Amino acid sequence: MNRTKPGGWAQALPFLLPSALGLLVFSLLPLGASLLLSLTTWDGLSVLTSDVVRDTWVGLGNFGAVLGGAEFWRVLSNTFYFIVLYVPLILGSALAVSMLLNVRRAGVGVFRVLSYIPVLTSWVAGALIWKWILSPEYGLINDLLGMAGVQGPGWLLDRTWAMPGIVLTSLWKDAGYFALILLGGLQGISPSFYESAELDGAGPWVKFTRITLPLLSPILFLVVTITLINSFQLFPQIMIMTTREGMAPGEPLGATQVMVERIYTYAFKYYRMGLASAWAWLLFAVISLFTLLQFRLQKKWVSYDA
Amino acid sequence: MNGNRIKNALAVGLALVAGGLFAQAPVTISYMNFSGAGDMSPNLTKMKEAFEKRNPGIKVNIETFAYADYFTQLQTRAAAGKLSDAFELNYENFVAYAKRGALLDLASVGADTKGLAPKAVEAFAYAGKQYGLPESFSTVLLFYNQALFDRAKVGYPNSDWTWKDVQAAAEKIRALDKTIYGIYQPVQFWEFYKLVKQNGGSLVSADNKKFTVNSPANVATLTNIVERYTKSNVSPTSAQMGGVGDWDLFKSGRLGMIVTGIWAFNEFIRDCDFPWDVAVEPGNTARATHFFSNGIVVSKTAKNAKAAAAWAQFMASSNEAANIRLDASWELPAVTSPEIMAKYTKAPVPASRWAVYESLNYLVTPVVIDQNQEMVDILNQQLTAAKEGTKTPAQALSDAQKDLASKIKL
Numbered sequence: 001m002n003r004t005k006p007g008g009w010a011q012a013l014p015f016l017l018p019s020a021l022g023l024l025v026f027s028l029l030p031l032g033a034s035l036l037l038s039l040t041t042w043d044g045l046s047v048l049t050s051d052v053v054r055d056t057w058v059g060l061g062n063f064g065a066v067l068g069g070a071e072f073w074r075v076l077s078n079t080f081y082f083i084v085l086y087v088p089l090i091l092g093s094a095l096a097v098s099m100l101l102n103v104r105r106a107g108v109g110v111f112r113v114l115s116y117i118p119v120l121t122s123w124v125a126g127a128l129i130w131k132w133i134l135s136p137e138y139g140l141i142n143d144l145l146g147m148a149g150v151q152g153p154g155w156l157l158d159r160t161w162a163m164p165g166i167v168l169t170s171l172w173k174d175a176g177y178f179a180l181i182l183l184g185g186l187q188g189i190s191p192s193f194y195e196s197a198e199l200d201g202a203g204p205w206v207k208f209t210r211i212t213l214p215l216l217s218p219i220l221f222l223v224v225t226i227t228l229i230n231s232f233q234l235f236p237q238i239m240i241m242t243t244r245e246g247m248a249p250g251e252p253l254g255a256t257q258v259m260v261e262r263i264y265t266y267a268f269k270y271y272r273m274g275l276a277s278a279w280a281w282l283l284f285a286v287i288s289l290f291t292l293l294q295f296r297l298q299k300k301w302v303s304y305d306a
Numbered sequence: 307m308n309g310n311r312i313k314n315a316l317a318v319g320l321a322l323v324a325g326g327l328f329a330q331a332p333v334t335i336s337y338m339n340f341s342g343a344g345d346m347s348p349n350l351t352k353m354k355e356a357f358e359k360r361n362p363g364i365k366v367n368i369e370t371f372a373y374a375d376y377f378t379q380l381q382t383r384a385a386a387g388k389l390s391d392a393f394e395l396n397y398e399n400f401v402a403y404a405k406r407g408a409l410l411d412l413a414s415v416g417a418d419t420k421g422l423a424p425k426a427v428e429a430f431a432y433a434g435k436q437y438g439l440p441e442s443f444s445t446v447l448l449f450y451n452q453a454l455f456d457r458a459k460v461g462y463p464n465s466d467w468t469w470k471d472v473q474a475a476a477e478k479i480r481a482l483d484k485t486i487y488g489i490y491q492p493v494q495f496w497e498f499y500k501l502v503k504q505n506g507g508s509l510v511s512a513d514n515k516k517f518t519v520n521s522p523a524n525v526a527t528l529t530n531i532v533e534r535y536t537k538s539n540v541s542p543t544s545a546q547m548g549g550v551g552d553w554d555l556f557k558s559g560r561l562g563m564i565v566t567g568i569w570a571f572n573e574f575i576r577d578c579d580f581p582w583d584v585a586v587e588p589g590n591t592a593r594a595t596h597f598f599s600n601g602i603v604v605s606k607t608a609k610n611a612k613a614a615a616a617w618a619q620f621m622a623s624s625n626e627a628a629n630i631r632l633d634a635s636w637e638l639p640a641v642t643s644p645e646i647m648a649k650y651t652k653a654p655v656p657a658s659r660w661a662v663y664e665s666l667n668y669l670v671t672p673v674v675i676d677q678n679q680e681m682v683d684i685l686n687q688q689l690t691a692a693k694e695g696t697k698t699p700a701q702a703l704s705d706a707q708k709d710l711a712s713k714i715k716l
Contacts, residue, residue, distance in 0.1 A: 045406050047387040137548030157544045159696070245374065247494060248683040253691050268378045270680045271402060 037277040038062055044273035062278035071262075072282070078163065078250075079258045083231045085167045090227050091220070093171055094178035099212075101179060102186045116176040123173070127240035130169040131156065141168075156242055159255040166237050166256060174230075178223050185219030186212070217302040225294055232287050235260040259283045334365040335614045338383075339394035340376040341442070341600050341637075342368070349634040356626040357617060364613045384408055389605035391614035395438060397429045397599045401674045404432035410604040411435040415615040421623050425669055426640040430601040438601035439622035440640035442631060445665045446500075446567050446596035448472075448588065449574065449656075452581040454479050454486065454562045463563070465664070467588035469504070469530060472563065476540035479562035488540030490552045491565040493531055493693040495682045499672040500596055502527045504589035509685075510673050510716065517710045519685070520703040528699035530590075532692050544694070567598070568662055572635045575655050584656045586665045595665040597672075599640070638662065677714050684709045 040056040042048060066072045101112050118126060133140045134155035142152030153161040193211050202210070213220075235258070242256040243249040249265050250257030259279065267276035342350030347370060354366045369390065371379050377399060383389050384403070395403060403409055413436050419427045422440060430438030448463055455462055458478040463471070476488025491497055499509055507523030510516065518524070534541040542555070556564045557577045565587060574582060587595055602618035604611055621627050628639035628646050635653075639646060651659045675681060685706050692702035 044381055045384045045402065045408065048385060132549065135549040136545045154545055248687040252694065253696065254687055268381060270677060271381070
């Protein structure tokens with residue numbers, strides 16, 4: 001009997017090397033470097049040598065400065081404001097779109113393509129269009145609200161409404177992507193479940209809540225995890241829509257300042273790479289905490305029985 | 307014997323060819339800049355060609371980045387120890403690089419500041435050393451729409467005007483139509499540092515050791531400019547602007563006055579279909595005008611420091627570069643040559659172009675510190691709060707003072 005003997009590491013290494021090298025150079029080394037930098041006050045301008053690290057060493061000083069200041073908590077609350085609005089709305093809209101895409105009717109293919117176009121649009125182009133759509137005086141949304149007799153808000157110029165404006169833009173951009181993931185989940189549900197339920201006299205609502213949602217819950221869990229991580233990493237929308245050259249970033253009055261924007265600003269505008277690295281590790285801690293929490297909570301609502 | 311002769315002849319020939327080759331092998335220097343981006347790119351190429359013609363042994367390899375990307379590029383290269391031989395810095399960012407020892411003292415390679423505007427030369431010196439040469443500078447003027455002034459029956463601005471005259475004119479122009487505004491002057495750091503000087507105030511103490519942002523004179527200054535938006539509404543609020551740019555508002559003929567930089571000349575000449583002119587910006591208790599400048603510096607680690615310094619010198623003080631700059635209306639060359647100044651003021655529009663040179667008599671430089679952008683952002687945030695009416699000017703400046711004192715080292 002001719003059996004292929006596993007070659008072990010020596011045989012696997014050439015195949016692993018390209019990816020492993022990429023991981024090492026572009027992820028692991030920068031991760032380690034940023035951890036080291038977070039313990040210094042390096043400015044990001046001088047050439048980084050062991051002498052520079054020694055001279056700028058502050059230990060946990062940067063973490064103390066960030067956690068002890070009001071800015072971190074204000075920025076975190078801005079991020080939560082985004083999450084509270086964005087996560088339920090993106091889940092609802094993506095689920096609605098995916099159910100429409102799942103209908104087997106003529107022309108649904110066109111609808112599937114159309115719903116995915118925003119995902120393919122660049123953030124810069126999309127955000128610029130939404131800046132116009134949200135313009136208080138000349139924007140499409142306030143025009144429509146005006147026709148209905150409602151005075152529209154100042155959107156990106158208003159401290160309360162700027163973040164909802166960013167949420168609307170993000171919904172438009174992301175719904176198609178998450179709808180596609182959910183569509184995969186929907187198409188994995190066997191029609192026999194619905195047929196049996198119909199024989200038992202179940203209506204659309206019962207089928208949705210008793211069959212679709214439980215069987216889709218593993219995919220929904222994935223979507224919740226991704227949207228939450230994406231929410232903490234909110235950035236391009238802020239830089240394009242509420243940051244103007246020459247003004248403080250995250251307008252108005254810092255209402256749209258978020259974690260990644262702060263990291264960028266401290267690192268590349270204020271030349272405080274050490275402090276920016278501390279912000280980055282705190283962001284990592286926050287994301288890890290919430291992801292862990294989700295994994296714990298999933299036992300209560302995610303069903304893997306199907 | 308013959309063989310030896312041939313060998314010798316060959317050796318001499320080879321030596322001559324090699325010597326000739328090496329003598330003529332040009333030195334290539336790298337130059338990174340932002341001001342040559344977009345429309346100005348052909349003018350920068352003309353300068354490079356003129357320089358290379360004058361210095362056949364030196365080639366310039368130009369790298370241009372948009373302003374928004376430039377400083378991130380520069381920072382990354384500085385951190386990697388791979389700065390270009392020569393590069394452009396604006397006055398606001400100059401200190402950060404000079405202080406960190408990234409720049410070469412240009413006096414050590416024979417740079418000459420003769421014939422350059424002293425204020426601009428001073429701007430690129432740090433700790434007694436000349437780390438940069440100013441290539442251009444610019445200022446801000448009061449631009450006004452003569453047609454709207456005529457309609458409102460108001461006399462044109464002149465050198466005696468003060469804030470009161472500006473306000474009176476702005477109110478009359480605002481009264482013409484609900485879509486017409488009197489004046490636009492942004493409420494932000496780069497205006498405010500100068501406005502406080504126009505009112506006898508300052509953002510820092512005389513010894514530059516502490517912030518004096520919330521002094522009574524500064525509160526009065528901010529109140530004056532904020533009330534243009536919140537009280538008399540001679541200036542359009544953000545909602546009234548509705549995303550339209552300030553220059554576009556002026557070009558559309560709906561703005562009586564705008565305080566903006568002389569870099570607007572080309573665009574206004576091209577796009578305004580009404581008569582307009584400029585005046586030195588009026589002050590209150592004193593006159594104070596803007597100073598912006600771009601300079602060329604040489605990296606301390608430049609391989610060809612002398613050649614890079616020669617390029618900086620050419621860009622700053624040569625007549626060729628100055629003329630190309632003037633022909634393109636690309637800011638103002640930093641040279642003080644009478645011919646260059648005469649050429650600049652000779653252009654027909656705007657008629658009072660001499661105001662550019664007059665305003666140079668009142669130049670005030672902004673505070674430039676190590677944590678410059680952070681300071682600017684803190685102030686901008688509070689100034690916007692006052693402009694939007696969420697804080698009183700006194701409260702906004704008091705909060706700015708507290709924030710600056712706790713975060714910024716002077």
